[in-house]
Amino acid sequence: MRRGDSGQVGQRLDSLVAGCLTDRALLAVEEVARDGLWEQMVGHACSAGVGGAIARQMVERNVDLPSAASIQLNSYKQHVAAATTYGLARTEPALARLQEAGIPFLVLKGAALNTVLYDGPGLRPMMDVDLLIRPSDAQRADAALTSFGCRRGPDLVNEDFYPRFYYEREYFLPCRPEVKIDLHVRPFRPLRYAAILPDDALWDEPTPVRYGRLMVLIPNVENMLIHLAVHAACHGAGELKWLHDIKLWLERYGDRLDIDELVNKCRKWKLTWPARVALEQVGRLFGESSIYLQRVLDALRRQPVGWQDRLALAQCPRDAAHPLAALAVNVLCTPGVRFKLGYLRAVLLPARSHLAQLYHGRHPGWPLVAHAVRIGRRLTRRFSRTSAEPA
Numbered sequence: 001m002r003r004g005d006s007g008q009v010g011q012r013l014d015s016l017v018a019g020c021l022t023d024r025a026l027l028a029v030e031e032v033a034r035d036g037l038w039e040q041m042v043g044h045a046c047s048a049g050v051g052g053a054i055a056r057q058m059v060e061r062n063v064d065l066p067s068a069a070s071i072q073l074n075s076y077k078q079h080v081a082a083a084t085t086y087g088l089a090r091t092e093p094a095l096a097r098l099q100e101a102g103i104p105f106l107v108l109k110g111a112a113l114n115t116v117l118y119d120g121p122g123l124r125p126m127m128d129v130d131l132l133i134r135p136s137d138a139q140r141a142d143a144a145l146t147s148f149g150c151r152r153g154p155d156l157v158n159e160d161f162y163p164r165f166y167y168e169r170e171y172f173l174p175c176r177p178e179v180k181i182d183l184h185v186r187p188f189r190p191l192r193y194a195a196i197l198p199d200d201a202l203w204d205e206p207t208p209v210r211y212g213r214l215m216v217l218i219p220n221v222e223n224m225l226i227h228l229a230v231h232a233a234c235h236g237a238g239e240l241k242w243l244h245d246i247k248l249w250l251e252r253y254g255d256r257l258d259i260d261e262l263v264n265k266c267r268k269w270k271l272t273w274p275a276r277v278a279l280e281q282v283g284r285l286f287g288e289s290s291i292y293l294q295r296v297l298d299a300l301r302r303q304p305v306g307w308q309d310r311l312a313l314a315q316c317p318r319d320a321a322h323p324l325a326a327l328a329v330n331v332l333c334t335p336g337v338r339f340k341l342g343y344l345r346a347v348l349l350p351a352r353s354h355l356a357q358l359y360h361g362r363h364p365g366w367p368l369v370a371h372a373v374r375i376g377r378r379l380t381r382r383f384s385r386t387s388a389e390p391a
Contacts, residue, residue: 046073081121115209
């Protein structure tokens with residue numbers, strides 16, 4: 001299959017799955033049945049993380065599913081329910097340890113949404129638990145989690161790259177299967193936001209919710225929508241699961257939104273463009289059926305957007321595949337000369353602990369060889385990816 005054909009099939013399946021999650025579900029089901037696409041549509045929904053939501057929608061619409069599709073959806077929903085329940089149960093003691101240490105945190109994304117938006121553990125999968133702390137609490141949080149038995153993820157380029165420049169660090173709980181906590185000091189990855197967003201972004205008037213036996217905090221209605229939208233946009237605004245989260249959030253909490261407050265925060269934090277991109281994609285995919293979606297978009301479209309906002313967002317989903325372009329865009333779009341010089345020094349002169357992860361030889365001059373390996377990987381990454389693709 002040619003790449004263009006594959007993209008068209010994916011777009012059609014996205015459209016069908018999204019249609020099944022809206023008021024036009026029966027029309028989408030009719031098209032799926034007519035064209036014999038049940039297997040492809042259900043597989044796509046499960047891969048996109050919305051299989052549980054599709055399963056519920058089909059039950060509510062009294063859709064008579066083919067046996068194979070019904071088995072696949074129910075199996076997926078049961079798996080998601082078990083994995084979510086396990087993840088929340090395993091992370092609860094670690095979160096309690098943070099509370100005992102007096103470290104404030106916000107629960108984000110899937111773990112937060114499973115408490116206030118989805119009313120069943122099989123509806124919204126989560127790969128890990130995302131927490132937001134203030135940068136000043138990073139060392140204390142590290143001490144609390146490692147004393148609990150958590151294993152840190154791979155070392156970054158030097159000791160202070162997180163939290164000074166990078167937005168998160170991974171911690172793996174001492175259990176099998178492993179559960180991961182992503183500990184964020186900022187809500188979003190682009191370096192531009194490390195220099196622009198204040199340390200207390202998303203922290204005003206958080207909402208208390210129950211997390212097992214604990215009471216934890218999640219962002220308020222406006223801050224949650226900002227985070228969901230900008231996070232989705234930073235990953236290309238193409239993940240059905242995240243776009244569906246935004247759709248449901250607007251439907252559930254749109255009447256509580258202070259749109260002026262939301263728009264003011266987006267303008268102040270330079271997040272207008274990514275928020276707008278994600279919300280426009282929600283409108284294209286699911287239809288602008290929500291009056292609150294239309295109102296938020298109308299307000300965001302009246303705000304000015306600079307070239308740095310557009311460039312930073314265009315590069316963000318490509319960072320892993322194009323690290324040199326990511327470096328250039330970070331320098332171009334991030335304010336603060338001293339901050340950027342510190343970032344460049346950290347990236348170009350990484351610590352030995354980071355080099356040791358890239359090159360395992362320990363001979364005289366091994367750091368120089370490790371540097372060469374590191375540079376070579378970045379220079380050849382694009383060629384390797386291109387040459388590996390089928391013609």
